[in-house]
Amino acid sequence: MESKIRSIVGKPLSAVSFVYDYVEMHFDESIIRALTDIEIEHDGCILRVPECGSRDLLCSIIGHKAIEVKIRKSDILIIFDSGKSVRVSITPKEDDGPEAAHFFPGPHKPIEVW
DSSP states (O other), X not given: OOOSGGGGBTOBOXXXXXXXXXXXXXXXXXEEEEOSOEEEEETTEEEETTSTTHHXXXXXXXXXXXXXXXXXXXXXXXXXXXXOEEEEEOSOOTTTOSOOEEEEOSTTSOOEEO
């Protein structure tokens, strides 16, 4: 089955929500919920949430469009028109629980779970 997560290509990151133990990235009605590690890369520098400065770096992408989404064996890579990218691990560690990420394509549409 083809993932619907690529439907965010061309959409701007409209919001970021930091919840107790996960992060949500909103693309209008679509939401990516990362229950595992998130890494943000910019100019060769990689920050992992919740490292110092990582939240600000992730929020700096708000308003920028996703130009490419790659689903790889161990992660989902989202590349933005700002030159920054976000990597969501989809291989949960033992203490993360059974799910690594969710994708909500929009209201009344089935979610995808990794």
